[in-house]
Amino acid sequence: MLGIKNLDVKYGDVQVLWDVSLRVDENEFVAIIGANGAGKSTLLKTIAGLIGPSDGEILFLGEKLNGLPPHRIVRRGVSLIPERRELFGNLTVYENLLMGGYTVSKNEIEDRAEWIYNYFPILRERRNQLARTLSGGEQQMLAIARGLMSKPKLLMLDEPSLGLAPKISSELFRLIEKLNSEGITILLVEQNVKKTLKIATRAYVLENGRMIMEGESEDLLRNENIRKAYLGI
Amino acid sequence: MIQHLLEVFIEGILIGGIFALFTLGLNMIYGVLEIINFAHGEFIMLGMYIAYWLFVLMGLHPLLSLAIVFPLLFFAGAAFERVVIEKVIKAHIFIQTFITFGLLLLLQNLAYFFWSADYRAIRIHFPLISIGGLHVSTPRLIGFIGSIVTIIILHLFLTKTKVGTGIRAVDENPVAAELMGINVKRMRLITFGLGTGLAGVAGVFISLFYYIYPTVGFIFILLAFIIVVLGGMGSFIGSLVGGLIIGELESLSALFVGPQWKEAVAMIVFILILLFKPTGIFGMGERK
Numbered sequence: 001m002l003g004i005k006n007l008d009v010k011y012g013d014v015q016v017l018w019d020v021s022l023r024v025d026e027n028e029f030v031a032i033i034g035a036n037g038a039g040k041s042t043l044l045k046t047i048a049g050l051i052g053p054s055d056g057e058i059l060f061l062g063e064k065l066n067g068l069p070p071h072r073i074v075r076r077g078v079s080l081i082p083e084r085r086e087l088f089g090n091l092t093v094y095e096n097l098l099m100g101g102y103t104v105s106k107n108e109i110e111d112r113a114e115w116i117y118n119y120f121p122i123l124r125e126r127r128n129q130l131a132r133t134l135s136g137g138e139q140q141m142l143a144i145a146r147g148l149m150s151k152p153k154l155l156m157l158d159e160p161s162l163g164l165a166p167k168i169s170s171e172l173f174r175l176i177e178k179l180n181s182e183g184i185t186i187l188l189v190e191q192n193v194k195k196t197l198k199i200a201t202r203a204y205v206l207e208n209g210r211m212i213m214e215g216e217s218e219d220l221l222r223n224e225n226i227r228k229a230y231l232g233i
Numbered sequence: 234m235i236q237h238l239l240e241v242f243i244e245g246i247l248i249g250g251i252f253a254l255f256t257l258g259l260n261m262i263y264g265v266l267e268i269i270n271f272a273h274g275e276f277i278m279l280g281m282y283i284a285y286w287l288f289v290l291m292g293l294h295p296l297l298s299l300a301i302v303f304p305l306l307f308f309a310g311a312a313f314e315r316v317v318i319e320k321v322i323k324a325h326i327f328i329q330t331f332i333t334f335g336l337l338l339l340l341q342n343l344a345y346f347f348w349s350a351d352y353r354a355i356r357i358h359f360p361l362i363s364i365g366g367l368h369v370s371t372p373r374l375i376g377f378i379g380s381i382v383t384i385i386i387l388h389l390f391l392t393k394t395k396v397g398t399g400i401r402a403v404d405e406n407p408v409a410a411e412l413m414g415i416n417v418k419r420m421r422l423i424t425f426g427l428g429t430g431l432a433g434v435a436g437v438f439i440s441l442f443y444y445i446y447p448t449v450g451f452i453f454i455l456l457a458f459i460i461v462v463l464g465g466m467g468s469f470i471g472s473l474v475g476g477l478i479i480g481e482l483e484s485l486s487a488l489f490v491g492p493q494w495k496e497a498v499a500m501i502v503f504i505l506i507l508l509f510k511p512t513g514i515f516g517m518g519e520r521k
Contacts, residue, residue: 048412050408050411050412069411069416069418070411070412070414071411071413071414071415071416071417074412074413074414075414079412080412082408082409082412086406086408086409086412087406087409088401088402088405088406088409088410089405090401090405091398091401091402091405095398095401095402098395098398099398099399099402099410099413099415100413102395102399102413102414102415103413103414106395146413150413150414
């Protein structure tokens with residue numbers, strides 16, 4: 001479904017990603033793990049079109065994504081839920097959803113919102129509240145709900161558990177699993193390596209801008225280096 | 234005396250509503266594009282001249298000329314955004330400032346060239362209105378009502394339509410808006426066009442009771458800056474309330490201090506706000 005080949009990304013003169021390749025198949029749940037500053041967010045932003053790669057290729061469903069502006073990439077079925085949520089705080093919950101469904105046709109949007117409300121009943125209750133008045137957990141729910149409005153085939157999440165209480169982040173992980181089981185392909189970036197490897201089927205390890213390892217989550221969980229570097233065992 | 238004072242007070246509210254209208258245009262452009270359009274007053278001037286020439290040459294009532302002024306200035310603004318502003322959207326603020334200041338000079342000088350420095354006025358008779366014994370200037374009342382109606386339509390557009398909500402989303406977080414599938418570039422185009430279109434509409438209302446000359450925009454851009462700072466950058470309600478306050482201030486200071494001092498009083502208020510409440514009444518503080 002998503003294929004990235006030999007991607008190089010630079011911020012001005014500073015190279016952040018070197019020769020990164022990655023593959024996500026239909027209905028897969030793939031994670032990218034790595035330390036702070038490894039380039040995980042940059043990779044997702046590049047796929048979403050916010051950053052242009054200096055070299056390499058991004059293919060989605062057989063078509064080239066690199067070079068397209070972000071709003072066109074959304075229409076192809078790729079949705080990024082950005083780090084720190086980036087909600088429209090002064091818009092209501094409903095308006096945030098409406099914006100998430102900007103690419104969806106008018107008659108479909110209400111059905112889509114209804115589907116979202118069934119998934120997240122709390123958002124129905126709060127639909128006329130300004131997004132900035134929600135609690136942290138609710139805001140993360142809204143960020144995901146907003147990202148789902150465009151009916152993505154591939155949902156990318158950048159550190160969704162950041163700043164959430166452990167109990168709420170567990171709920172969040174269950175939700176992501178559920179979305180995956182309903183047919184949405186997931187590409188997840190997380191610092192919470194243990195939880196992530198437990199739910200993702202496959203994972204890539206990014207270190208200093210390079211992919212250093214790739215494999216089934218179970219194998220990575222058993223891997224000596226991973227355990228030392230990321231699980232502290 | 235009391236009657237005169239009340240009349241001056243009403244006058245202040247009426248003119249304040251029109252101030253609010255053109256300030257909203259400036260503030261919207263600032264909010265979405267993060268550019269200060271120094272040429273905003275010149276779009277007011279253009280609106281005034283178009284209304285004037287349509288009246289003089291074709292006998293068209295200024296209020297009817299709104300149907301021509303708004304779309305014309307919308308497209309002029311949108312075209313300028315696409316061709317010029319879009320090129321400097323990520324440039325340094327100095328470059329952006331010089332670009333819009335350059336447009337100000339260009340439009341002023343074109344107005345001198347084509348229409349000379351003559352002061353002109355639309356000579357049209359309005360019946361006198363008197364409410365409860367108070368005399369109210371009819372053209373100002375029309376301008377006020379027209380401005381408030383326009384502001385209400387603008388508000389409905391921004392809150393009830395998809396594109397309007399999209400503009401507010403871009404105003405708040407352009408990167409997130411882009412990730413939602415919103416074409417941010419197009420929103421900038423629409424917003425700039427709307428801003429200049431609103432300036433033109435305000436110009437038509439002002440032309441009902443004010444002289445028309447090439448540098449007339451200068452007074453209004455100055456007032457718009459004061460109102461934006463008073464009400465708060467990027468705040469819709471701030472521009473509305475700020476417009477009414479400054480309109481009132483001008484009107485009352487003309488009465489109590491003298492008409493030649495009203496701009497000076499507004500500038501003093503401007504400096505006081507910058508000193509004591511730089512975010513304005515409804516300001517949201519530092520933007521990201």
